[in-house]
Amino acid sequence: MNQPSTKVAVIGGGVAGATIALRFSELGIDTTVIEQGDTLVNGPPFCHLHAGGNFYREISDEQCLTLLQQAIETAKVFPLAINARATLVALPKTEKTEPLDLLPRLCKLRERYRQLVKEDASNEVLGEPDEYFELYSQSQLQALANSPLPTKITKRSDWLIAFAKHVDMSKLKFPLVLVQEYGWSAFRIAAIAELAQQNLASCHIKLASKVNAIAPRVAPDGWQLTIENQHTKATEQLDFDYVVNACGFKSGEIDDLIKINRQRMVEFKAAYVAHWPQSQGLWPEVLFYGERGTPQGMAQLTPYHNGYFQLHGMTKEITLFEQGLVASSNSSAQPKLPQIFLDKIYHQWPPATVESRTLGAIKHISQFIPEFSSAQVYGKPMFGAQQIPGEDPDLRAMSASFSHKRYARAEIVKASSALNAADAILRDLLNCGLVDVNQLGEGLDKHHFPVTQACQEKQVTELALAYAKARGYPAELAVNVL
Structure with a gap:
């Protein structure tokens, strides 16, 4: 599959940003992840799928x-x-x-x-x-x-x-x-994301990079991002047709750059x-x-x-x-x-x-x-x-929000909501005419991750162990219990 005319920027390479980037690039959508840290999925460690919300008695049955x-x-x-x-x-x-x-x-x-x-x-x-x-x-x-x-x-x-x-x-x-x-393991997701993107021609990763400015692009619609390398302090400007704000707890900083207020x-x-x-x-x-x-x-x-x-x-x-x-x-x-x-x-x-x-x-x-x-x-x-997101401190099930043309926020609270956010944003890309639904075919299936799922257990474990060590945690947290 190939969607050559559309360029998507994903700001933030945590579990939400990495999942969205894998989803899009598996479909041939040209996707660039801009991550301030030196590795992917290096945000707050998570360890639960939350398959039913039994950790949260206070939330609704619907959540x-x-x-x-x-x-x-x-x-x-x-x-x-x-x-x-x-x-x-x-x-x-x-x-x-x-x-x-x-x-x-x-x-x-x-x-x-x-x-x-x-x-x-x-x-x-x-x-x-x-x-x-x-x-x-x-x-x-x-x-x-x-x-x-x-x-x-x-x-x-x-x-x-x-x-x-x-x-x-x-x-x-x-x-x-x-x-x-x-x-589930944050270290293993980090390893899977790293290994998969290496084999996805449509996925580009810019690590140690921070977005300092965002300006609307008039013709055609889109955005121009000013990006600073955190090590060299060199800056560059890149144009994108669509921007995904996947900055986690810092999402408001990106909203502020484009002067969109949001309660969170x-x-x-x-x-x-x-x-x-x-x-x-x-x-x-x-x-x-x-x-x-x-x-x-x-x-x-x-x-x-x-x-x-x-x-x-x-x-x-x-x-x-x-x-x-x-x-x-x-x-x-x-x-x-x-x-x-x-x-x-x-x-x-x-x-x-x-x-x-x-x-x-x-x-x-x-x-x-x-x-x-x-x-x-x-x-x-x-x-x-x-x-x-919003004003309810008990909210746990959330995926994405849209308040500006060609701009989305991945507003997951729990890591297992990342895939749902990716699909919600994909639907917006379709609605904006930036992706041709006729070219997606079986890719519309939200479980279509052939390159990602081709990652091998041994490689995932080796890299996950390296991440755990580099981040100062026991190796045992990177090895599956069963």
């Missing part, structure tokens, strides 16, 4: 159903990046709600998954639809605690054995819920990496529900090989931060994060802050898994600023 579908589509396009581990949801006894209160939403999600698989058998990427979730009583968990640790998962209950041996059951309400909400929020958050050498067996993702922003905020345990864990604690002393949520103003589309957070993003965290917050996360988890108190601080947190 959960949207996240389910988007996660399925993402898993189909990027299978080499998926961590096919289950997620276990537990309610502490301090919670006001009951486990069975979760059932109506879970049943809706299971039914929707059934429908999607019935419509297209290739949608069965989260296991059997009838097994989307399963309940476990206290007696079942006690029996599992006496089972030998499995070396591989042969049945769903195997996911609970290591957990059952270590959790303090007296702290929990029953039943527990095991749900097929998988994880930005939230700075962090997860922490701990090493628990005594850990044995295979662990699921574990969520201990709690009220966000309180000392009892949700505790989240994300497992990797060799006793490495990623930790969230939805309290202001761990994952959340005072003044970490900011909004845009009437004078600027870019929310202004306090300098202390910008310093963390662009420079380094104070070692004392890393130590205290990671230890706080370990303590938060160990109230339910006492032996986890022996876990050790690894080092560099996983952090970043998350954009939230």
Whole structure:
């Protein structure tokens, strides 16, 4: 396929920008990614597909159903990046709600998954639809605690054995819920994007490059971008027929350059990496529900090989931060994060802050898994600023927005929404007459990524490992759990 007359600029090479660039260049659309950093997908690390939104009790059922579908589509396009581990949801006894209160939403999600698989058998990427979730009583968990640790998962209950041996059951309400909400790796997506673009003639990558100015082009319609190399400080001007703003939390800076205001929020958050050498067996993702922003905020345990864990604690002393949520103003589309957070993003965290917050996360988890108190601080947190379009801080399912001719914003909140954003922007390209629908053929299928999907497991793993090392994280975070 070839669309030689149209040139698209994608500003930002995070997961949204990289996915959009792969989608377009796979169709032969001349696409240039302009990324300020030195590598692709080097923004806030992500680790969850959010296949059903079970991490977010506060969001609507509609958002959960949207996240389910988007996660399925993402898993189909990027299978080499998926961590096919289950997620276990537990309610502490301090919670006001009951486990069975979760059932109506879970049943809706299971039914929707059934429908999607019935419509297209290739949608069965989260296991059997009838097994989307399963309940476990206290007696079942006690029996599992006496089972030998499995070396591989042969049945769903195997996911609970290591957990059952270590959790303090007296702290929990029953039943527990095991749900097929998988994880995925930012390092592996970065590797896939890098490897694929090398074999896509229509994909051009400009790293260490910042857009300093955008001016409308009169004839023909389009944009002229002034781009500065961050190392040499040399500038160049390039013309494009269409611009995609995929700058994540800095999207407002591009809006400001073209004098388009947009209401949005930005939230700075962090997860922490701990090493628990005594850990044995295979662990699921574990969520201990709690009220966000309180000392009892949700505790989240994300497992990797060799006793490495990623930790969230939805309290202001761990994952959340005072003044970490900011909004845009009437004078600027870019929310202004306090300098202390910008310093963390662009420079380094104070070692004392890393130590205290990671230890706080370990303590938060160990109230339910006492032996986890022996876990050790690894080092560099996983952090970043998350954009939230509009004025609803609970918004999680969003893809793209359009407020100016030949200009789109990729406004994803969750990484698994990137593919949906790419397709929404592709439709706008079609509507603008910049892409000939008759030349797309099977490319209209949103899962049409032949070059991307030709990436080999060994190459992806080698490059992902290199990215993890270069970015200061354990190698285990770049290796698929299963």
